[in-house]
Amino acid sequence: MIWCQFGLSLASSATRQLLRHFGLRWTTFHPFYDRPDDVDLDCLLLFAGGSMGSDFLPALRIRQAALATGLPCTILPQSFVTPEPGPWERVFVRERASLTHAPGGILVPDVALGYEFSIPPSPVHERAVCLRLNGHSAFPHKKYPKKFDPAAWCYSPEEYIAFAAQYQHLITDRLHLAIVGLGLGRRVTLLPVSYHKNRSMWETWLRALGCEWAERPEVVRC
Template identity: 30%
Template structure:
């Protein structure tokens, strides 16, 4: 089985067509996601997607975008991720502030948490969800597409036989509060060793040191899956992990299993 990559994932092609239709020839501005090192995979995947589909664009970070001299004529692509929930709400705040100032907008695949983090649907703003269950329950106006990190195609580890195992559990407020895994002295929250603008290649290189991992970090799991490592995914503080696993990992990556609250599943 293969990852849902651009050559055979219809969701990415549908996303591209919506962008073309909604932009209608307007200049594109890509505003990448800040955050931890895992978010760098989202940003790198977004850039790879835009390049693969032949989109010309200008990239501006959140602190730069309001300085664009002609924002009202632009179609803005807001980077996706997990910043739209009770724990992190910077993305809906950005969308609410930008929407009146731009021609139109696409929010790239995002997890949409439960209200009240949701601004009302806004004309000219199209939302994409990175899972086809939890997020769509919360935002029925969103459209499913895989997380943009799935648009990356790193070379898999040829022979993962080092015997090295990584435990990479969150130590921030999104961790599973009922679990003590993040308190294990051997735990290494790899995603905090870089940020959303660090090189995604370095993230993959760190993971190449291992041949198996346990994590509740979504992009540690996605990167490990792409590299062919033996991955066990654990839930975090809200249903993001399980919903993306069911939408994009289950049945596609046989090297990935999930340990739900009820027990392990493979």
């Protein structure tokens, strides 16, 4: 079992936990630098927690290189901005709206929803408003000039979790920060991004877990 993952993230840690839980044998494989003949390959598992059909070229090129190996490639739970043809062995989709762009996709939760969190310390701050600084933001810098995005300086899942644990209430358009907050038992309000992902994740899974929804951070009640 070979797992191809771009970067380190909560989703990658959750994927490792999942593979260990089921006793699967895996290693990290990068199709730009590694050769299939160098390891005993069964299949490639690609990218949990990202966006297919998006304009993020590094991830797209890795997927294309993975397909070029000729090995069966399975897409771990993702959203779809637009369709992205394979051929894929299997495609797991993490929210209902993206199924429109992934015919034959299998609806399953985001892998981060299965992450095993440790018991957190008590929060020390009332709330944090965290808005993404990069692509897919629905909140322009001109209107929100003081954006605060912990993803810009949290470089590991442990740092992300430690940040979130400080707050009683997280208001964010960062989907995985919202999932971390829920996993830590915090109050969480999810905000939209520029496409359907966050709203659809909220409707598909997060609302039932106690997550709140707001269209803008300034309308969230205390």
